[in-house]
Amino acid sequence: MNRVVVTGLGVCAPNGVGLENFTKALTNGQSGIAFHNNLKELNFSCQIAGKPDVENINLNKYFSNVQLKGLNSSGLVYGVLAGVDAWMDAGLNNANDETPDWNSGIIFGTGILGVDKFRESIYKLDKGDVRRLGSTSVIQTMASGISAYLGGILGCGNQVTTNSSACTTGTEAVLMGFERIQAGKAKRMLVGSCSDSGPYVWGGFDAMRILPRKYNDTPEKASRPMSATAAGFVPGSGAGALVLESLDSALERGAKIYGEVLGGAINSGGQRAGGSMTAPNNDAVQRCIQEAIANAGVTSNDIDTINGHLTATSKDPAEIENWSTALNKTGKDFPFVNSFKSHFGHCLAAAGSIECVAALLQLKEALIFGNLNCEDVHPEILKLVSEDKIPKETINFQPKIIAKASFGFGDVNACLIFSQFTK
């Protein structure tokens, strides 16, 4: 089986667009969560969110003029920025005009795409103006629009598809691409995910009353993973992208290598035994972590860093307990653990991929990025984890093996094991 390494990264996150800005923001503990007046005007209880700032990005670098005309799909913009950046970062070029790159594919997930475009279309349609929808309402709103746009820009000739599994989506995409290269069906896979921003995506979560509503004046304090005062997740948006490549191909090209994907696992709790549409079956979460470790060919003793799902709800202590049980580690033996949601909120379908990018940057930079807003670590968590394993500021530490997990509505789980690359 082929070994699989990461040779390119791209990111469009609420606290930084592009690798340099994103790395700086995570290192310095800069939040990307801000107050949004349109949410206030629409009577949202939670009027804060994480939204990438693409105002000053030259979109002509990424899209043709025709593509930019009538473009009203924020997720598509974020996804193309992150995906193309990752491809360039890997030192790869777009395929020539005649022949697609048969050995390169794309698995780029999303939850729902082009919500603003869809709304625009619905208004026209309801007025009886269907003929005025234009030619792009389909391609901007089909779920696979993001992989289709990227596939066309880059000229990929291998599998080009979009996966969807709620907040697990991004992590699942990495695992699917990894397996395809491992099995020898592709040499390179651009994997990642994107999520639209705006009230039409976030409104449903506000209606479920699972978002914090007391931080509208102090948005940067709102996302509090692992904290005793965690009050719900802050909705986010954006995109993350990774270029996965067979080790042979990477070495042949002399590509830089961020790290290796050792393995992973994916499962579902079946919405049984405490699991539901919105809550995880703890047994399934533990199995997923343990299966990922076994699949990677390592042991729980090898894991020195965890990047959790940890959304900043009352469920965070249960997640830590699942990690503790799955790894059989407590106190000072527990790995370093962090949640980047404290910086940019919960980017929903994009969460897994943005967080995987951040996890790999930790390998490259020899840092563990600090957790924000958990100066009051939840007492149930402190019973299981020594407080110094939950860094509140970025620390110098070279992770060797990182476990990264994401969990989603529908009781679905995914866990990946990344390692420092050594020949």
Added chain:
Amino acid sequence: MTEEEKYQKLKDIVQTYLPDDVTIESVGLESNFTTQLNINSANLVDIVLDVEDMFDIRLENEDMDGMQTVKDALNIINKKIAQ
């Protein structure tokens, strides 16, 4: 509307959200929606919306936080109708 009528209407609403293995007969004034009747906590927001429609009132986030049992719900409904 008498207290009994309100109670009956609330029970009619709650019935829709009961899991298959919980009967409407087991719903009492002291029943806790999530811990005793096993209603998915995500569905509490739907019960609140149904209550708003049925009694022509509006419940705020804080009202919902205090709505643990059937009796809590009736108290909040009465308070809102009186306002």
